[in-house]
Amino acid sequence: MAAVKVENLGKDYGSLRALGGVSLEIGEGEFFALLGPNGAGKSTLINILAGLVRPSRGRAAVAGFDVRRQWRKARRSLGVVPQELAYDPFFTVRELLTLQAGYFGCGRPAKKWIDELIGRLGLEEKADTLMNHLSGGMKRRVLVAQALVHRPAVVILDEPTAGVDVALRSRLWVFMRELNRAGHTIILTTHYLEEAENMCRRVAVLNRGRLAALAPLDELLRRYSWRMLHLKLRSGSCGRLPPGLAELVVKTSGPEIVLRLHRDRDPLGGVFEELEAAGVRFSDLRIHEPGLTEVYHELTAEAGS
Amino acid sequence: MNDFNLPGFYTLFAREVWRFLKVSIQTILTPVVTVMLYLLIFSSVIANSRQMLPGVDFLNFLVPGLIIMAILQNAFANSSSSLFQSRLNGNVTFVLLAPISDFEFCLAFVGASVVRGLCVGCGVWLAAGCFVWVPPVRPLLALALAVTASIALGSLGLVSAIIADKWDHIAAFQNFVIVPFSFLSGVFFAVSKLPLFWRRVSLGNPFYYLVDGFRAAFVGVSEMPPGLSLAVAVVFSLLSFAWALRLLHKGSNLRA
Numbered sequence: 001m002a003a004v005k006v007e008n009l010g011k012d013y014g015s016l017r018a019l020g021g022v023s024l025e026i027g028e029g030e031f032f033a034l035l036g037p038n039g040a041g042k043s044t045l046i047n048i049l050a051g052l053v054r055p056s057r058g059r060a061a062v063a064g065f066d067v068r069r070q071w072r073k074a075r076r077s078l079g080v081v082p083q084e085l086a087y088d089p090f091f092t093v094r095e096l097l098t099l100q101a102g103y104f105g106c107g108r109p110a111k112k113w114i115d116e117l118i119g120r121l122g123l124e125e126k127a128d129t130l131m132n133h134l135s136g137g138m139k140r141r142v143l144v145a146q147a148l149v150h151r152p153a154v155v156i157l158d159e160p161t162a163g164v165d166v167a168l169r170s171r172l173w174v175f176m177r178e179l180n181r182a183g184h185t186i187i188l189t190t191h192y193l194e195e196a197e198n199m200c201r202r203v204a205v206l207n208r209g210r211l212a213a214l215a216p217l218d219e220l221l222r223r224y225s226w227r228m229l230h231l232k233l234r235s236g237s238c239g240r241l242p243p244g245l246a247e248l249v250v251k252t253s254g255p256e257i258v259l260r261l262h263r264d265r266d267p268l269g270g271v272f273e274e275l276e277a278a279g280v281r282f283s284d285l286r287i288h289e290p291g292l293t294e295v296y297h298e299l300t301a302e303a304g305s
Numbered sequence: 306m307n308d309f310n311l312p313g314f315y316t317l318f319a320r321e322v323w324r325f326l327k328v329s330i331q332t333i334l335t336p337v338v339t340v341m342l343y344l345l346i347f348s349s350v351i352a353n354s355r356q357m358l359p360g361v362d363f364l365n366f367l368v369p370g371l372i373i374m375a376i377l378q379n380a381f382a383n384s385s386s387s388l389f390q391s392r393l394n395g396n397v398t399f400v401l402l403a404p405i406s407d408f409e410f411c412l413a414f415v416g417a418s419v420v421r422g423l424c425v426g427c428g429v430w431l432a433a434g435c436f437v438w439v440p441p442v443r444p445l446l447a448l449a450l451a452v453t454a455s456i457a458l459g460s461l462g463l464v465s466a467i468i469a470d471k472w473d474h475i476a477a478f479q480n481f482v483i484v485p486f487s488f489l490s491g492v493f494f495a496v497s498k499l500p501l502f503w504r505r506v507s508l509g510n511p512f513y514y515l516v517d518g519f520r521a522a523f524v525g526v527s528e529m530p531p532g533l534s535l536a537v538a539v540v541f542s543l544l545s546f547a548w549a550l551r552l553l554h555k556g557s558n559l560r561a
């Protein structure tokens with residue numbers, strides 16, 4: 001059974017098409033990244049799953065429960081960390097978490113779990129502080145705890161690391177990995193692509209309300225066929241570059257040049273042979289393999305143009 | 306409605322009661338003091354000889370009206386300010402994410418309004434005892450009207466909190482609808498003493514029945530049959546509740 005399944009899901013705000021027919025399936029136990037530029041429709045998709053936004057078309061299900069028809073079960077299966085920093089100023093951190101557990105009908109037994117969440121998210125010192133006396137990053141930690149208070153099978157984090165310090169960031173990811181290993185499905189959106197690259201095995205890229213890519217991370221990385229060769233040339237070698245290679249130079253700074261090589265058409269062996277034949281000598285070299293950032297830019301630019 | 310999330314409902318209800326208790330100076334003490342001021346002025350300025358209803362001294366006439374007016378205004382203030390503030394802060398989202406139905410949601414907020422209304426009502430009644438002690442002759446009728454009035458106004462509070470886009474709108478609803486309707490409902494005067502035209506207008510004001518019936522429960526004299534007042538109160542509260550439920554069901558301003 002899929003943790004999340006959406007079919008031809010669409011949402012219009014008046015004449016604005018925020019989401020235009022997205023279909024995707026996220027398996028149980030996946031660590032999944034939902035990427036895309038601002039306004040791509042990520043939060044809209046998430047909010048439909050959470051029941052905060054009603055779809056204009058299509059269907060969505062969480063843990064096999066339709067979000068419209070079986071909304072109670074769908075909501076029990078889902079924990080969402082919303083993108084906006086919302087908080088209830090009247091209550092302390094612990095009171096708030098206790099209330100949130102109560103809404104889901106897991107009152108007293110949740111007490112131990114709440115203590116654990118407070119510890120795991122580094123909120124011990126602030127547990128009895130009123131929400132409006134917390135710093136922004138601390139409020140974000142509470143949001144994460146609130147989403148987990150009913151131990152949902154599927155956890156969605158909508159930009160959980162915006163405004164969060166480095167220490168908590170790594171702490172959060174360790175925690176999420178652990179939850180994932182314990183069987184929870186984790187879905188995250190982020191604009192820090194290296195986070196997605198480090199954490200997730202499968203990635204969807206949304207652009208203007210449509211799916212621009214949906215693939216395992218390594219496959220996506222392979223799809224991008226360029227790599228960069230940085231060469232530090234010895235003096236006098238610069239002018240000798242054969243025309244075939246000179247075409248590939250994308251950057252020159254002092255003695256260093258950068259060549260953009262195609263993975264299949266410009267094998268490194270061939271490039272080095274050509275350099276040697278032309279008498280080009282270099283003192284150092286570095287190869288930059290593409291990361292998610294490059295793939296992402298290509299995908300979102302392509303789909304945009 | 307075959308499944309009811311009882312713990313979820315109860316938690317939300319408890320949250321709402323807890324919220325107003327945390328700021329009880331503003332939510333309970335202030336309305337009680339306000340009514341004390343009214344009584345201070347009326348008891349020293351207005352001669353007790355003038356009777357609005359046959360056989361009822363003016364202060365005895367006034368106190369039940371002031372109690373129910375305080376109940377009405379505070380029941381409204383409770384749900385409207387709580388929900389609207391949650392909307393502004395964004396924390397209403399956490400309730401919307403939970404497996405709590407629209408019905409449970411309304412019931413929890415309105416339930417807290419009832420508790421606030423009863424707290425303020427009792428507070429006013431006891432405080433008014435400093436001036437004149439008015440024990441209800443029909444306590445069950447008084448309770449029934451206090452509860453239905455709170456349900457009606459708590460529901461209208463939800464309605465205004467859902468419709469409003471800024472605090473101004475809530476204040477406008479309160480100052481241009483709730484306050485005038487409650488002042489013109491015969492709290493300070495007997496409607497039968499009004500010119501015919503205004504008497505007819507009053508008959509269309511549901512608040513009038515609440516005030517008149519509530520007074521009947523205390524002093525045993527009224528302009529309308531108490532049964533009619535109670536019936537109007539029940540219908541008024543059911544309609545208001547249904548209105549709030551409908552808005553919530555449509556999603557207006559809460560779910561996009």
Ligand SMILES: Nc1ncnc2c1ncn2[C@@H]1O[C@H](COP(=O)(O)OP(=O)(O)OP(=O)(O)O)[C@@H](O)[C@H]1O
Nearest residue numbers: 013018036037038039040041042043044045083561
């Ligand atoms: N309540 C709303 N009313 C009208 N338009 C909306 C509403 N919510 C979102 N939109 C529009 O829908 C589109 C998608 O928004 P969404 O919030 O899903 O983007 P996103 O991918 O989450 O972006 P970001 O990375 O900035 O969070 C945007 O053009 C946005 O302006």
Ligand SMILES: [Mg+2]
Nearest residue numbers: 042043083158
């Ligand atoms: Mg977003």
